[in-house]
Amino acid sequence: MTVKVGIADTTFARVDMASAAIKKLNEMTSNIKIIRYTVPGMKDLPVACKKLMEEQGCEITMALGMPGGKDKDKVCAHEASQGLMMAQLMTNKHIIEVFVHEDEAVNGKELDWLAKRRAEEHAENVYYMLFKPEFLQKSAGKGLRQGFEDAGAARK
Numbered sequence: 165m166t167v168k169v170g171i172a173d174t175t176f177a178r179v180d181m182a183s184a185a186i187k188k189l190n191e192m193t194s195n196i197k198i199i200r201y202t203v204p205g206m207k208d209l210p211v212a213c214k215k216l217m218e219e220q221g222c223e224i225t226m227a228l229g230m231p232g233g234k235d236k237d238k239v240c241a242h243e244a245s246q247g248l249m250m251a252q253l254m255t256n257k258h259i260i261e262v263f264v265h266e267d268e269a270v271n272g273k274e275l276d277w278l279a280k281r282r283a284e285e286h287a288e289n290v291y292y293m294l295f296k297p298e299f300l301q302k303s304a305g306k307g308l309r310q311g312f313e314d315a316g317a318a319r320k
């Protein structure tokens with residue numbers, strides 16, 4: 165049966181993360197219907213995701229945002245994250261937050277690579293959460309990361 169997956173993204177972001185996530189999800193399964201909803205910025209993502217789940221019937225959503233490098237952007241990112249957690253608890257559905265901070269990368273090229281890679285790897289997580297939760301259980305404690313390289317399990 166087809167599962168609806170919501171993808172909420174922003175015009176503020178400097179990289180089209182949603183397209184990378186959508187491409188990855190469509191490569192992994194044909195059992196999903198993707199509904200995309202683009203809003204101005206990350207603080208608009210909580211209600212966008214809640215509407216995708218409550219009004220469009222999405223089972224799970226991804227919130228793709230890009231906090232800028234200024235202090236006020238980091239405050240906004242914290243506020244947006246609080247909103248996303250609230251929206252998850254209100255709907256009892258997962259919203260996978262995919263934030264890429266503009267100052268995580270040294271230049272535009274790395275930012276483009278990082279943002280798309282993190283979006284893809286979280287899209288994989290969405291697939292596993294929907295269809296193969298046992299795969300995530302098997303990966304518990306492995307230090308997996310999305311975007312930059314995995315941290316790996318702690319060496320005894």
Ligand SMILES: Cc1nc2c(=O)[nH]c(=O)nc-2n(C[C@H](O)[C@H](O)[C@H](O)CO)c1C
Nearest residue numbers: 176204205206207230231232236237240
């Ligand atoms: C300061 C600020 N920083 C960011 C940011 O770093 N990333 C982002 O996506 N959006 C930012 N915004 C805009 C808000 O998220 C939101 O779009 C506006 O307040 C309109 O609701 C604001 C206002």
